[in-house]
Amino acid sequence: MHTLIVGASLGGLRTAQALRGRGWTDKITLLGAEPRPPYDRTPLSKEVLLGKRSPEQLGLVPARVLQELDLELHLGTSAAGLDPASGTVVLQDGRRVGYDTLVIATGSVPRSLPGTENLTGLRVLRTVEDALAIKARLVAGTSVVVIGGGFVGAEVASAARETGAAVTVVAPGPAMMLRVLGPVLGSHMTAVHRKHGVRVRSSVFVAGVSGQDRVEALTLSDGSCIPADSAVIGIGAVPCTDWLEDSGLRLRDGVVCDERLRAVGAENIYAVGDVARWRNPRYGELVRVEHWTNAGEQARVVAANIAGESAVHDAVPYVWSDQFGVRLQIAGRIGADDAVHYVLGGPETERFVALAGHGDRLNAVVARGEVREFLRYRGLLVGNGTWPDDTVER
Ligand SMILES: Cc1cc2nc3c(=O)[nH]c(=O)nc-3n(C[C@H](O)[C@H](O)[C@H](O)COP(=O)(O)OP(=O)(O)OC[C@H]3O[C@@H](n4cnc5c(N)ncnc54)[C@H](O)[C@@H]3O)c2cc1C
Known part of the structure; x- marks a missing residue:
């Protein structure tokens, strides 16, 4: 065989x-x-x-x-x-x-931006070669634009800030990481990025990229223009x-x-x-x-x-992401109209644990830092999936 x-x-x-x-x-x-x-x-x-x-x-x-x-x-x-x-x-x-x-x-x-293939300094991130090319341009004092506010974009923004570059994230929705985190926690993480000096331009998209051989500026859908020494495409x-x-x-x-x-x-x-x-x-x-x-x-x-068994895959999705030196962990799936309840920290804190769900149903556990608490609530999610009794109004 x-x-x-x-x-x-x-x-x-x-x-x-x-x-x-x-x-x-x-x-x-x-x-x-x-x-x-x-x-x-x-x-x-x-x-x-x-x-x-x-x-x-x-x-x-x-x-x-x-x-x-x-x-x-x-x-x-x-x-x-x-x-x-x-x-x-x-x-x-x-x-x-x-x-x-x-x-x-x-x-x-990764999706790319059509018509930008010949511009240097503009790159998607999937392979070792992509990462090395992006790294070479992350220099203190330069200006980096991250196109897209998803996980990869958020991590690139974090790393670029750590290297001392000026960073702008262009996010098409009202908040970063919206698809996975939903509006409440997406806004929370957007605030974390802003606190660390990232300029987040939300609810706009890139309408054009200009430059001779290399990227020089990006025009946004609201008509504004951002000069850029380099740009990273993170649009899924x-x-x-x-x-x-x-x-x-x-x-x-x-x-x-x-x-x-x-x-x-x-x-x-x-x-x-x-x-x-x-x-x-x-x-x-x-x-x-x-x-x-x-x-x-x-x-x-x-x-x-x-091997001849009959196994099904029914796991609860899990993802982590490291941003500004702290691990964000998400288990489950956050629904568009889920209520969010903080069980540790709150919307203003850098570290937190939050539950998301609808009615009695617990749909997701999200934590930044706080690994022990995350694991505790993740256990509940994987188990019966109902909202824990010790959390109050939601
Ligand atoms: C920059 C980056 C950071 C990430 N960080 C996280 C993280 O922090 N946490 C997390 O949970 N997930 C993260 N992920 C996601 C995670 O890496 C992916 O889910 C994982 O790599 C998926 O593995 P895969 O084998 O399905 O696909 P891939 O890793 O995409 O591998 C597919 C392979 O198939 C090859 N291939 C494609 N077409 C063909 C073909 N026709 N013939 C032969 N070979 C082909 C490709 O070249 C590639 O090598 C990250 C992804 C990226 C890109």
């Missing part, structure tokens, strides 16, 4: 590790577009930008462990097409690779499914999968990580999650299913 894993990053590697961890001795091929051995992206917007970690320190496993996994490893190799009927993946160079079981782990790629990511367009697999903002992470209508094809949109039984709907922990959890579920 040959298992072919396409995408040699977190989800792909963890699937191979989980299979070997179960004593799976059959052939596993791990194939990925990037030339580097599987590495961790999470420090790219944190320690790498601050010069606290080098690219050599990002490996997801030591070289020796990778060797011991006994994989057919093909780096710098892209899949260009899939024919499920014959069980074949077509590579960019025209070669074909057969499989008995296929795991799609091709992740996501899209799942890497272009190579699957003609495969017949159901694609809808990701590879659509059942509760077991099996691609709908395909017995022997699974998806893991950022690329998977699966039916999470906990929420009773299709969900796609772009978080580190999710990729590892899904890898274990997929490995169990490949």
Whole structure:
């Protein structure tokens, strides 16, 4: 039985590790577009930008462990097409690779700003190369514009401030990190950024970028103009499914999968990580999650299913983000009209624990710092999911 894993990053590697961890001795091929051995992206917007970690320190496993996994490893190799009927993946160079079981782990790629491809000093952040190019321009006294107020943008803003640059965040909504944090906690974190000297321009978007060869200024939708020595684009990511367009697999903002992470209508094809949109039984709907922990959890579920068990993935989403030296942690999903109740700290404090929910239902726990309390409430969320008795009006 040959298992072919396409995408040699977190989800792909963890699937191979989980299979070997179960004593799976059959052939596993791990194939990925990037030339580097599987590495961790999470420090790219944190320690790498601050010069606290080098690219050599990002490996997801030591070289020796990778060797011991006994994989057919093909780096710098892209899949260009899939024919499920014959069980074949077509590579960019025209070669074909057969499989008995296929795991799609091709992740996501950042959205870009069309028409800006030839400008230097303007970059998305996904790879080691992106991080090094951005880092090279984070210089004290320069002006950095972060386009987008999501997690990656917020972390870049934090790192850029730490290096002494003047930072402006352009956020399309009324607050930063709005999609994941909702309006109350998004506004709270926006205030934290402002306190640390970040200029946050909310409810505007970038209408134009000017510069000869390199970015020089950005024009916003309200007509204002911000001079910039460099800019980072953090306007979200899209799942890497272009190579699957003609495969017949159901694609809808990701590879659509059942509760077991099996691609709908395909017995022997699974998806893991950022690329998977699966039916999470906990929420009773299709969900796609772009978080580190999710990729590892899904890898274990997929490995169990490949090994003949019947495992479902019903985890509560979890993400962390380090900004201004303090860890923000979020478990669950905050609904648009959820009430927010602080159980530690409050809207004015840098450190806090807050619960979000609707009626009796606890939907999410959010903490900045305060790890012990976060874990306590996270336990409740994962357990019965009802609002704890010791919290009052909400
Ligand atoms: C800068 C940054 C910071 C982050 N920080 C955090 C954090 O603090 N906390 C958190 O929870 N999450 C964080 N994340 C998210 C987390 O890193 C991702 O959820 C995780 O990397 C997903 O793993 P993956 O294997 O699904 O996809 P990816 O890591 O995107 O890997 C997919 C791999 O597939 C390859 N590939 C794509 N198409 C093809 C193809 N056709 N053929 C072959 N190979 C292909 C890609 O080159 C890539 O190597 C961060 C992400 C970024 C970019």
